[in-house]
Amino acid sequence: MTEILALSGISKRFGGLTAVNELSFSLKAGEVVGLLGPNGSGKTTVMNMISGFLAPSEGLIAFKGEPISGLPAHRIAPKGVARTFQLVRALPSLTVAENVETALAFGRHKLWGAVARERALHHLEEVGLAGRAGEKASTLTYIDQKRMELARALAAEPELLLLDEWLAGLNPTELLTGIDLIRSLERRGMTILLVEHVMDAIRALCSRCVVMNAGRKIADGPTFEALRDPEVVRAYLGDDHA
């Protein structure tokens, strides 16, 4: 497998706070990797730097061998990087299809009109929202909003998909549906970096995990090994459990 994403010595400082501290890891094409860590450990900041919503203070990020660190989001997305956000960013007064069409209009191929409509319907079908295209986004249930958010990300035709707590807040049945959906993307060969607190989902989906604590990487390896690493147990549960 070829390397698709490489972070080398990435740091991000907010004033006196070092949110991410000399972080390095890489993803191979087609891998589904979990980015874990307790609250405030820097995971979303990492996602923001990969997708261009924040520039690193130090270090290099390369996507398919090309440096992207510090480029703005609108320059990184067309290269094949898409993301979902912790809080769903829908346009509630537009229909479900129009929400996906706006992503297509500003996405990799700048599609408009009938072509965009057809493509939007395809992505809605992919995420299980076939038949809902004409409904107002504001009427969708929580899981369906999440599906729509994913359809918007897929509209960018990414090679690397960043999922920031995409499975959070789903009930157990919805969670299984969400996991199946991510598996179907994996089968298509998509590379996925997943920030997630739902450990059952991590175990089900990720062969490998990178674990952070206080901005630093404390583990990187097969999921079952990373999750029982004493430093990871200590970070999550405290010294007594380690």
Ligand SMILES: Nc1ncnc2c1ncn2[C@@H]1O[C@H](COP(=O)(O)OP(=O)(O)OP(=O)(O)O)[C@@H](O)[C@H]1O
């Ligand atoms: N724009 C910002 N300005 C100042 N501090 C920030 C900013 N963004 C994040 N931080 C701080 O950086 C640290 C890491 O935050 P981040 O959101 O990346 O953590 P996280 O691991 O994603 O947490 P959670 O699991 O709670 O979402 C936190 O202390 C946070 O308060």
